[in-house]
Amino acid sequence: MKSNYLKILIIAAILSLSCTTKVSEWFLLNSFPDNYLLVYYHNSTIPESIARQNKELESRYKTSNVLFRSVLKEEIEKPYYALYYNNRLFSEYADYLSLNEIEFSPVREEITSELFAGKLCVLFYLKSGDPEKDEKGLQVLKNTVAESPFGNIISIMELDRNSVEEKHFVSMLLNVESDLKDIHEPMLFGVFGRFRVLEPLLAKGISEENINLLIDFLTADCSCLIKDNLPGISMLCNAVWENPRPAMVNNILDENPTLIHH
Amino acid sequence: MRQDTIGYDSLEARPLPKWLTDQREGLNTYQPEVREMKEDHSLSISLISTGVVIFLTILFLTIWFLKKNKKRM
Numbered sequence: 001m002k003s004n005y006l007k008i009l010i011i012a013a014i015l016s017l018s019c020t021t022k023v024s025e026w027f028l029l030n031s032f033p034d035n036y037l038l039v040y041y042h043n044s045t046i047p048e049s050i051a052r053q054n055k056e057l058e059s060r061y062k063t064s065n066v067l068f069r070s071v072l073k074e075e076i077e078k079p080y081y082a083l084y085y086n087n088r089l090f091s092e093y094a095d096y097l098s099l100n101e102i103e104f105s106p107v108r109e110e111i112t113s114e115l116f117a118g119k120l121c122v123l124f125y126l127k128s129g130d131p132e133k134d135e136k137g138l139q140v141l142k143n144t145v146a147e148s149p150f151g152n153i154i155s156i157m158e159l160d161r162n163s164v165e166e167k168h169f170v171s172m173l174l175n176v177e178s179d180l181k182d183i184h185e186p187m188l189f190g191v192f193g194r195f196r197v198l199e200p201l202l203a204k205g206i207s208e209e210n211i212n213l214l215i216d217f218l219t220a221d222c223s224c225l226i227k228d229n230l231p232g233i234s235m236l237c238n239a240v241w242e243n244p245r246p247a248m249v250n251n252i253l254d255e256n257p258t259l260i261h262h
Numbered sequence: 263m264r265q266d267t268i269g270y271d272s273l274e275a276r277p278l279p280k281w282l283t284d285q286r287e288g289l290n291t292y293q294p295e296v297r298e299m300k301e302d303h304s305l306s307i308s309l310i311s312t313g314v315v316i317f318l319t320i321l322f323l324t325i326w327f328l329k330k331n332k333k334r335m
Contacts, residue, residue, distance in 0.1 A: 183273065199279035210282060217285045231281035 024120050024218040025247035027193025033234035033241075034086065036066040038099075042079040046070065050079070053096045064103040064238040085233060090175045091168075102168045103238045107159060111191055112237060114155045118245035121192040121218050123211070125158040126173055126200075128186045137186040137206040144211040149259055150219060153248040169235070176200065176233050190214045190232075194241045198232040219249055219259070 021029075038061075040046075040054055058068045066083075081093040083102070093099050111122045125141060127134040138158065145151045161170050173189060174180045176197055180187065185203035188211070192198075198217075201210050253260050270276045277283075284290045 179276075185273065198281055201279070201282070202276070203273060205278060210278070213282050213285045217281055217290065220285075220290060231279065 022219055022221065022247065022249050022253075024192045024249060027196060027230070028115060028241070028244055028247065031193055031196070031230065033065040033194045033196070033237075036090075036234075036236045037084040038066055038068050038102075039082045039084065040068070040070045040079065041073045041076055041082065042070065043072070043074050043076050046079075050096070057096070057099065061103060063240055064236060065234060066103060066236055083236075085175070088175075088178075091171050103236055105166050105169050107157065107166050108169055108195070108235065108237045111155075111157065112195060112239045115192065115195065116239075116241070116244045118153075118248045119155055120150055120153040120215070120247075120249050121190050122155045122157055123214075124173075124189040124191050124197075125156065126170070126187040126189065127158060127160045128184050129160065129162060130184070130186075133203070134186050137188070137203070140206055140208060141188060141211060144208045148212065148215055149256060150215055150249065150252060153252065154215070172233075172235055173197065173200075188214075190218065191235075192218055195235040195237050195239065196230070196232050197235055219253075 038057070040050075042050075046054070054068065054070060061068060078094075081095075081099060083090045083093070093102075111124070114122050123141060123145065125138055127138075141156060145154050145156060148154065159166055159170070161174070163170060173187070176189070177199055180200070183202060186206060187200040187202050188206045189200045190198040198214070201207075201214070281290070
């Protein structure tokens with residue numbers, strides 16, 4: 001009898017602990033990023049030089065969340081590469097060279113290291129190219145984060161949407177929702193866990209209230225509803241997510257229990 | 263991604279992300295039912311009732327045996 005009681009008690013304790021882990025920490029520790037699919041479409045036998053390049057791509061992607069496939073499609077005029085996420089076409093690439101650094105870029109590396117260091121999130125500001133609008137949204141973002149009790153564990157990063165060096169990353173961000181490419185407004189993406197990107201706040205939506213709701217979302221207890229229905233999409237990146245640093249949010253909540261919310 | 267099918271006429275009318283509206287309305291907070299241990303007396307009841315049955319059986323058999331053999335004694 002006593003051992004049964006003990007077992008039930010231990011299981012209940014584990015269950016209750018898992019539900020008090022914060023959203024940002026839970027997804028960093030437990031949620032694997034979704035895979036992308038890169039397809040090489042060809043209309044005839046693959047030449048040896050291309051086959052060698054494709055093999056190199058496959059080995060390059062071993063530590064990235066992308067799978068590679070070759071597909072014979074006789075009706076196409078020219079071979080090409082296509083990148084899919086959850087059966088949705090993100091981009092097409094004419095040749096091997098245009099795939100250069102598709103899984104890696106300096107900004108993505110920086111974001112990965114911030115998340116790996118235990119930061120709550122990275123608030124990524126994608127500029128529209130209109131200086132007036134961009135500055136206005138950026139000021140709201142900086143002021144709100146500065147006033148937040150979690151401000152020290154939130155990183156703010158910004159990027160121009162026309163950046164050539166980060167074109168693959170920008171393309172993926174603009175594919176988070178199908179209409180983003182046509183909206184030329186500043187966008188704020190919440191990045192957390194293993195490079196999960198939330199659907200962005202846009203233009204006037206970049207407000208103090210909404211940014212605080214974003215922070216609340218990431219500092220709340222991780223409910224089963226969120227686990228089962230995770231918003232946003234995973235970014236393609238080259239990263240090994242094992243043994244990240246402890247989540248900094250727990251220190252803040254331990255010191256200020258009044259900030260704990262569900 | 264979940265907004266992909268929702269249409270809108272202008273940027274002003276574009277819906278906010280679902281994660282944000284759920285957070286604002288407190289819809290993200292669903293947690294599984296907290297499991298509480300209930301006191302289980304079934305084993306004690308079973309032991310006591312078995313003991314009572316055994317005791318009554320022995321008592322009944324003893325009385326029956328004594329009565330039956332009273333005449334001989």
